[in-house]
Every structure is written in structure tokens, then in C-alpha cells.
Amino acid sequence: MHLPLKHKLATVLLVLSTANAVSNTALAATNEQFFPLANYRVGAYASSGIPVWAGMIDYLRYINEVEGGINGVKLVWQECETEWTAEKGIECYERFKNGLNGAPVAVYQPNGAPAAYALADKAAADKIPLITLGYGRTEATDGSVFPYNFPVMLTFYSEASAVINYIAQREGGLDRLKGKKIATVYHDSAYGRETQSPLALLAEKYGFENIQIPVADPGNEQSAQWRQVRQLKPDWVFLRTWGVSTPVAIKTAARFGFPVERIIGDIWASSDEDVLPTGEAGKGYLALTPYPGGSEFEIHKRIKQHILDQGKSDLKDPKSFGSVYYNSGLVNAAIAVEAIRAGQQKFGHRPLNGEEGRWGLEHLNIDEARLKAIGFYGLMQPLKLSCSDHEGGGAAKVQQWDGSRWTLITDWVQADRETLRPLIEAKSNAYAKEKGITPRSCASED
Amino acid sequence: MTFFLETLIGGLLAGTMYSLVALGFVLIYKASGVFNFAQGAMLLFAALTFVSLQEQGLPFALALILTVVVMALGAILIERTVLRPLVNRSQITLFMATLGLSFVIEGLAQGLMGAQVRALDLGIEDVPLFWGDVMVSQFDLVAAATAALVVTVLALLFNRTRIGVSLRAVADDTRAALSIGINLNRIWQIVWAVAGILGLVAGLLWGARQGVQFSLSLVVLKALPVLIIGGFTSIGGAIVGGLIVGAAENLAEVYIGPYIGGGITPWFAYVLAIVFLYIRPAGLFGEPAIERV
Structure with missing residues (x-):
């Protein structure tokens, strides 16, 4: 093959520019954390889902634009439609599990009970922790059997x-x-x-x-x-x-x-x-x-000032600002962000992979002082997770509908988790026996 | 005995709500022999249009009239773009076209008018009334009266008007009807428009009960066993089928449910439909298909 000099030069330049672009992408990706959004914006449950994703995206945008990311690590996200079904939920997970342009996945939220059940074993094999706030397997509270499942805050x-x-x-x-x-x-x-x-x-x-x-x-x-x-x-x-x-x-x-x-x-x-x-x-x-309605919490003031009022919100209907589902999106996103932050304390201020994300989750400790610092005091209960306890909290508030809005009528009502624990362990042990899993020792991990 | 009576009457009244949905299917099936898979989507579209117009500040009557106009225009559009190009194609082709149509209408409805849940207040109180010791729902009584009115209007339309006679001729033998100069396209436009209006009536009643949202399109799942039992070609059959399904599923839930874990209403209607398929494949009032072989 004999190419004229001009063509050779052009080819070399093309190769060099491509290599440069690739290395730029890699450099950019090295300091980005991928936040997959398995959502349901269409179908039977779209009306519930749309405000949830708005809450999540608004919070992630707030972290990036106001706080400069998590300790300097910017968040990138991409959506994938699941229609709240297991099969599409699995498809989205498969698409996302390896990250986005080099930005790794630290935690994954399946956002739907069918997908959560379907992905439980798969995610454990891939070493990607699943966060299932208010859904998923209750027995996954026992982290010795379910190292990669986190039914955080309030199980059924x-x-x-x-x-x-x-x-x-x-x-x-x-x-x-x-x-x-x-x-x-x-x-x-x-x-x-x-x-x-x-x-x-x-x-x-x-x-x-x-x-x-x-x-x-x-x-x-x-x-x-x-x-x-x-x-x-x-x-x-x-x-x-x-x-x-x-x-x-x-x-x-x-x-x-x-x-x-x-x-x-x-x-x-x-x-x-x-x-x-x-x-x-x-x-x-x-x-x-576990995430009451209302837009008077500190985080709402911050998001309103920096995101909503700047026209950067994902919310199409401003009336949904502070709705229960919008707030659930905020709380879900905050737990993921805080878990990554916790992981960074051990692994350094860089993007984390799934195993590191799991470590972050198992060492998550959002106490009242931290809740106040991040603006979630009153909207979210203190949350402390460990190897043996993947739920944490276990409390909920009671709200009452007056025809136009919810009013909180109680403070946090705590569940009697000690009474329930033997039931959970019986179920997790049965699961371990069925799947041939040897539970890890949490004594050394906690 | 009072409890049994109350369950039976409540079931019969609930069944009229299913009948209202089933009537839209019957109309299109009678005119074209096609099971219109898009009926649920039309129901959703009609109800969403109505509440969206009300949200713009339009009074009830004006919103209702405008929605009827929208459904009629939609029927003309469907006839021109979907049905006319498929004339003389097999019934399964038309069925598949309605399947595609359902996705288009659902997407359009949510894309244009939003996916959020909307409240719909028809001004009918959904409170208990007592006939002696037997409790009945005022809302269900209104729904039953609406179904009776709709059936009367349809019966008059079919039997006393020139359009109705043309429609019956098309249903009996499309080619023969065409040969004597009946305008098939016009008949299809009218039938789809009336089916759309029936969708609006059913959508308003169901929407008032559960809110106007995507799941309205799923109420048609209740119509299928009604149609199998009553027959796909009979308006009276849709009413009787609805009553049977409503009463049977309510009685079954209360008296059989506790022994087999409960929550049996959705599938019990289908079990009943299968039994009817064995006994009367064309349904109670359907026309049996007789073919020379």
C-alpha cells in the first residue's frame, strides 16, 4: 500500500487527535462518579416517578454546581426507562453496571420492587451495592448474608x-x-x-x-x-x-x-x-x-435558591416542589452522595467503584449534626449502617392530608427493631441455606 | 341474608361500570369485526382531554362538548390514516393496527397533557345510601342509570335511524353494503366517534372514582370477560355480561376468597369467561359464526 505524503500526514494527525481526545475523555472520566438513574417516566407509575427523578436530579445538580461535586468529584448521570418492570430494570442495570465513559458506579438504585428482587443476586456477583429505600427484601437487613443489598432506612x-x-x-x-x-x-x-x-x-x-x-x-x-x-x-x-x-x-x-x-x-x-x-x-x-412532604426544610431553601430560581430544575410542574415523591428523590440522592463521601474518607477523594461504595454504605453515619449540615434535618432520620445492619433508621413520621397538603402530626415513630430481628435472621439464614451462601463474619467488619 | 343481598346488589351495580367500558368495544366490533385494542387508550385520552380543558377554566358543559368534538375529529383522523389504507385486509391486520394505535394514543395523551394524576369531580357524592339494612352506593346508582341511558340511545341509533340501519348492514355483510352504495368510510368515522364518546362517558365515571391517570387505560381488562360472556356483537349482551361479572366476582371474593387466600376478583372473571366459552362460544347474546365448508 502506497499512500501519498499528504494522506499519510492526514492519517497521522487524525490518529494523534483521536488519541488526544481519548486521553482527555479518560482524564475527565477519572474525576467523575457515575450516578445511574433507572427511572419510570412513562407507563402506569409515571405520575409517581416523575417527581422522584426531579428530586434526585435537582440534588445531584446542586451538589455539582454549589458544592463542586463530592470532595471535588463531579457527578454524571444518565437515565434509562424501566417502566417499573423487572425485565427493563435488568436491561438498564446491564447497560449501566460498567459505568459511563470511564466514570464508575459506586451505588445502584433499581427504583422498583420487581427489578430489586431480580437484581439481588446479580448485583452481588458484580459487586455493586443496591440501595432500596422503602422496598426490596427485608431480610437483606442482615448484611452478613446480603453484602450488596441495602434496604435502608425503613423496611416493610x-x-x-x-x-x-x-x-x-x-x-x-x-x-x-x-x-x-x-x-x-x-x-x-x-x-x-x-x-x-x-x-x-x-x-x-x-x-x-x-x-x-x-x-x-x-x-x-x-x-x-x-x-x-x-x-x-x-x-x-x-x-x-x-x-x-x-x-x-x-x-x-x-x-x-x-x-x-x-x-x-x-x-x-x-x-x-x-x-x-x-x-x-x-x-x-x-x-x-420516612420522607415527609413539605418545602420548608433547609435543603429546599438551598435548592430553590440555586437550582429552581435559576431555571435549572428537572421539575416541570413547580407545584410538585416539596411533594412526598420529590422529597423521596432528594433523600434517595442524599443517601447515595453521603455513602460515596463516607467511602472517600477511606479510599481518597476520587470516584469509587462498587466494592468501595459498599464500604461507604456500611460505614455511613448520618447523625443529627450531619443532617443539619446537609440541610435534611427533619426531612430525614439519622441513619447509621453497618455490616450487620443494612437498614439503619427504622422510623417514620405520620402525616395527615387536609385536602390540599400534608401536615406532620408526629415526630419520628420508631419501630421495635429488636423484636423483629429474629424474624429477619430466620429469613436470611433460610436464604443463605437455599443459595449455599456462607455468611461473612460481621464482627471483623464492623 | 342482608350481607348476601348487599354484596349481590353492590356487585350488580359495579358491573354496570364494566358494561360502560365494554359497550365501546361492541360498537366497533359490530361495524368492522375488529376487537379494538385501542379502546382503553381512547378512554384515557377522552378523560385526560376533559380534565385538561377544565383545568384551563372551562365550565363543565363546554369542556364536555369540546371533548366530544376532539373525539369526533380523532375518529376521522383514525379512519383516514389507519383504517382506510387497510380496507379489505384481514381482521388480524386491523387488530394489529389498533394495537399500534393504542400506543400512539397513550403516548400522545401523556405527552400533550402530562402524566400526573388529576382529580375529577363530577358532583356526584360517593356516599352510602340505605335501603332498609342494605347499603348501596349513590355513585353506582348514577353509573347504572348512565349505562341504561347509553343503551337506550344506542338502541334508538341502531334501530330507528338511517345511520343505524347502514351500520347494521355493514356489520352483516360489508361487501353487500358497499354494493348498494353505503359509504363505509363514513360509517367507520361515525362508529369510531361514538366509541370515543362512550370512552369519554366511561372515562369520566371511572376517572371520578380513581383519578384521571394512565391506569384508566387498564380498566378495559375488565371489559374482556364481559364481552366473552355477553357476546362481542350485542349491546344488551355487554350489559348482561357486566352484571354477571360484577355480581360473580363480588360474591366470589366474599364467599370463596377467604378459603383460597383472597384477592381473586381479577382472575375470577376470566375463569367465568372460560366456562362460558365452553358452553356458549359466541357468548349469551353473540351471533354464532356459521360458515359453509
Whole structure:
């Protein structure tokens, strides 16, 4: 092959410029942390998802633009649509797990129970920690069996315990629960059934009658269920629904004359989107949440000043600023950022990989002083994780819907995690036995 | 006994809500022999259009009229762009076209009007009423009255108007209808427009109960067993099918559910439909297909 001199020169220049571009990309990537966003902006759950991603993106943008990244490490993110399905959730994970242009993944949020269950083993094999706030396997609290799963802050078991403790507060003490009837109207799915074991245990301990009434997906007709509620006359209803089944439950309860102020929604039945369609029927509805609604927290002031007012927010509808789901996005993003920050204390101020991200999560300690420093005091509970405890917190606040906004009516209501721990360990040990996993010793890790 | 009666009546009334959704399918199936997969998307689009217009400050009546106009224009557009190019193609081709259409309409609805949940207040109180000891829902009574009104209007349209006769002729034999000068394109436009308006009526009632959101398009899942039981070609069948499904699933949930774990309403309707398929494949009021072989 004989090329004219001009062509040779052009080829050399092209190669050199490409190499330069590659090295520039690599240099840029070396100081960037990839934050994958597996989202659901379309489909049946889009109305819930859109404010969540806005909260996450606004916080990440705030960290980059106001704080200059995490100790100088800038965050980059990319979205992938899952439609809240397992198969697309796996596809997104596979696309993201190796990072973006050299920027590694330190933590991964599957954002959906189906994907969280499907990815549990895969992520462990890839050594990428999954953060599942308010969903996922409760037994993954036991980090000795589930080193890469983090059902942080409030598992479904803790949620069940917190709601019983709140009812006890209202009734005048735990001893007053004896003889009471507490019905759980639940979405008939893995998520909905998750609280059956802890509620059975607590019913035995405190002597209340534990009634379980399932609602099949999607739950847009619930006459039969609420007719049973009317017949059984429970003192309280714990509503564990999701999506459209929540407003339908609240409206059907009103139709059957059940007082709405005796219904307590769970974490996935506690958003503005759940109650907006209920009109008058929803006034007085109670809900448990680890990330209450409201835009008067310190972080909101900061984000409003630096992101919203500058026209840089991902939020298309400003009315959603401070909504429960927007705030859940903020809290989810803050946990990931703080975990990376914790990891950087050991590994240096540089982007972290999955194993380092896991170390950061297991050494995460967001105390009250830290919450105040990052502007999340009141919006988020203190959170301390370890090898043996991948949940941390275990508390929720109770909020009440007044027809236009949520009002907080309690401080943090703590779950009785000690009572629940044997149940969790029994399940995690059974899982370890089934999968042939030898639990690691947390004594040396903590 | 009171509890049984209450469950039965409640189920029958709930069934009329399913019938309202099923009627849109029947209309299009009668005119073209096609199961319109896009009916749920049309229902969502109609309800979203209505609430979006109301959000702009339009009064109820004006928003309703404008939505009817939008649905009629949509029907003309669908006929021109989707159905007309597929005339004389097989029914499965038309079915697949409606499948694609459903994605387009759903995407358009959410893209143009947003994916957030909207409240819809029709001014009908959803509170309990008591007939003696038996409790019934005021909202369900309004829904049942609406279904009765819709069926009456459709019956008059089919039996007492020239359009109705043309429509029946197209349904019986499309080629014969064409040969005597019936304008098939016009008939399809009218039928799709009426199906869109039926979607609006069903969308408003379901939307008032659960909020206007994407999951409205899923209420059509309830219509399929109704159609199998009542027959795809009978308006009366859609009503009877709805009543059967509503009553059966409510009774089953209360009396069978506790023994098998509960939450059985969605699949019980389909089990019932399978039983009917064994006994009467064309449904209770459907026209059995007879072909010379």
C-alpha cells in the first residue's frame, strides 16, 4: 500500500487527535462518579416517578454546581426507562453496571420492587451495592448474608412495627392494643404480603386481632374488600396499596362509611398523587412516611435558591416542589452522595467503584449534626449502617392530608427493631441455606 | 341474608361500570369485526382531554362538548390514516393496527397533557345510601342509570335511524353494503366517534372514582370477560355480561376468597369467561359464526 505524503500526514494527525481526545475523555472520566438513574417516566407509575427523578436530579445538580461535586468529584448521570418492570430494570442495570465513559458506579438504585428482587443476586456477583429505600427484601437487613443489598432506612417490617406503635400512641399505650382489631388492606403482591409475618408476631405479642384483606392488582374495584371491612368493623385500617389502588381504597372506604381518619397508609400510599383524586373523601387520611412532604426544610431553601430560581430544575410542574415523591428523590440522592463521601474518607477523594461504595454504605453515619449540615434535618432520620445492619433508621413520621397538603402530626415513630430481628435472621439464614451462601463474619467488619 | 343481598346488589351495580367500558368495544366490533385494542387508550385520552380543558377554566358543559368534538375529529383522523389504507385486509391486520394505535394514543395523551394524576369531580357524592339494612352506593346508582341511558340511545341509533340501519348492514355483510352504495368510510368515522364518546362517558365515571391517570387505560381488562360472556356483537349482551361479572366476582371474593387466600376478583372473571366459552362460544347474546365448508 502506497499512500501519498499528504494522506499519510492526514492519517497521522487524525490518529494523534483521536488519541488526544481519548486521553482527555479518560482524564475527565477519572474525576467523575457515575450516578445511574433507572427511572419510570412513562407507563402506569409515571405520575409517581416523575417527581422522584426531579428530586434526585435537582440534588445531584446542586451538589455539582454549589458544592463542586463530592470532595471535588463531579457527578454524571444518565437515565434509562424501566417502566417499573423487572425485565427493563435488568436491561438498564446491564447497560449501566460498567459505568459511563470511564466514570464508575459506586451505588445502584433499581427504583422498583420487581427489578430489586431480580437484581439481588446479580448485583452481588458484580459487586455493586443496591440501595432500596422503602422496598426490596427485608431480610437483606442482615448484611452478613446480603453484602450488596441495602434496604435502608425503613423496611416493610419496621413499617409494620412503626404503625402498630403509632396506633398504640393513639390508643394510650401498647397495653391498650389488647382486643383491638387492626385490618391490613394490602396489594396482593410480594410487596403487599411482606408485612404479614411481622404483624402476626406483633399481634401475638400485644394481643390485637390481625385481619388481612388482599386487593388484587391493579385494584380499581374494591367493593368486596371494603364490604368485608364494614362487616368486620376494625378499629384501624393499615392501607398497604400502590398506584391506583390507593385512591380507590380511600374513596371506597368513604362509600362504605369507614372513617378516613382511622386509615393509615404505608410508605407507598403516602404521596400527594395518592390523595389528590380522592377529594373530600381523603380529608383526614393518615400516612406513614420516612420522607415527609413539605418545602420548608433547609435543603429546599438551598435548592430553590440555586437550582429552581435559576431555571435549572428537572421539575416541570413547580407545584410538585416539596411533594412526598420529590422529597423521596432528594433523600434517595442524599443517601447515595453521603455513602460515596463516607467511602472517600477511606479510599481518597476520587470516584469509587462498587466494592468501595459498599464500604461507604456500611460505614455511613448520618447523625443529627450531619443532617443539619446537609440541610435534611427533619426531612430525614439519622441513619447509621453497618455490616450487620443494612437498614439503619427504622422510623417514620405520620402525616395527615387536609385536602390540599400534608401536615406532620408526629415526630419520628420508631419501630421495635429488636423484636423483629429474629424474624429477619430466620429469613436470611433460610436464604443463605437455599443459595449455599456462607455468611461473612460481621464482627471483623464492623 | 342482608350481607348476601348487599354484596349481590353492590356487585350488580359495579358491573354496570364494566358494561360502560365494554359497550365501546361492541360498537366497533359490530361495524368492522375488529376487537379494538385501542379502546382503553381512547378512554384515557377522552378523560385526560376533559380534565385538561377544565383545568384551563372551562365550565363543565363546554369542556364536555369540546371533548366530544376532539373525539369526533380523532375518529376521522383514525379512519383516514389507519383504517382506510387497510380496507379489505384481514381482521388480524386491523387488530394489529389498533394495537399500534393504542400506543400512539397513550403516548400522545401523556405527552400533550402530562402524566400526573388529576382529580375529577363530577358532583356526584360517593356516599352510602340505605335501603332498609342494605347499603348501596349513590355513585353506582348514577353509573347504572348512565349505562341504561347509553343503551337506550344506542338502541334508538341502531334501530330507528338511517345511520343505524347502514351500520347494521355493514356489520352483516360489508361487501353487500358497499354494493348498494353505503359509504363505509363514513360509517367507520361515525362508529369510531361514538366509541370515543362512550370512552369519554366511561372515562369520566371511572376517572371520578380513581383519578384521571394512565391506569384508566387498564380498566378495559375488565371489559374482556364481559364481552366473552355477553357476546362481542350485542349491546344488551355487554350489559348482561357486566352484571354477571360484577355480581360473580363480588360474591366470589366474599364467599370463596377467604378459603383460597383472597384477592381473586381479577382472575375470577376470566375463569367465568372460560366456562362460558365452553358452553356458549359466541357468548349469551353473540351471533354464532356459521360458515359453509
